[in-house]
Amino acid sequence: MVAISDILLGAAAAFIVTSLVGVFRIVRGPTMPDRVIAINIIGSNVVIVIALLAAAIGETGALDIALVYALLNFLLSIAISKFTVERGGVL
Structure with a gap:
């Protein structure tokens, strides 16, 4: 029988592969x-x-790290967008 942790690890691997597609779009x-x-x-x-x-892995402290990273990701997106608009990069 497949453990729940194996399913969660498989889903994490799928999201990592999806991120590689994003790297292609950045380049x-x-x-x-x-x-x-x-x-x-x-x-x-x-x-x-x-x-x-x-x-x-049952580590609840990592959820705090995920929350902080989500907030930083949001602020980074806003900062990059503001920088792009100020330089006239938006069509």
């Missing part, structure tokens, strides 16, 4: 908004992976 993205969205997606995936790993 090849034709516009700056594409890159900002890809960075935000990768940050969100990291938060999900941390939460899944915390649930799989």
Whole structure:
């Protein structure tokens, strides 16, 4: 029988693979908004992976780290967007 922790670890691996697609979009993205969205997606995936790993290993302290990282990811997206708008990078 498959343990719940194995399912959670498999889901975390799937989100890591999804993040690799975001890395491709950061490198090849034709516009700056594409890159900002890809960075935000990768940050969100990291938060999900941390939460899944915390649930799989039973470490509740990691959920606090995921929450702080989610807030930092949001602030990073806002900062990059503001910087892009100020430089006239938005079409």
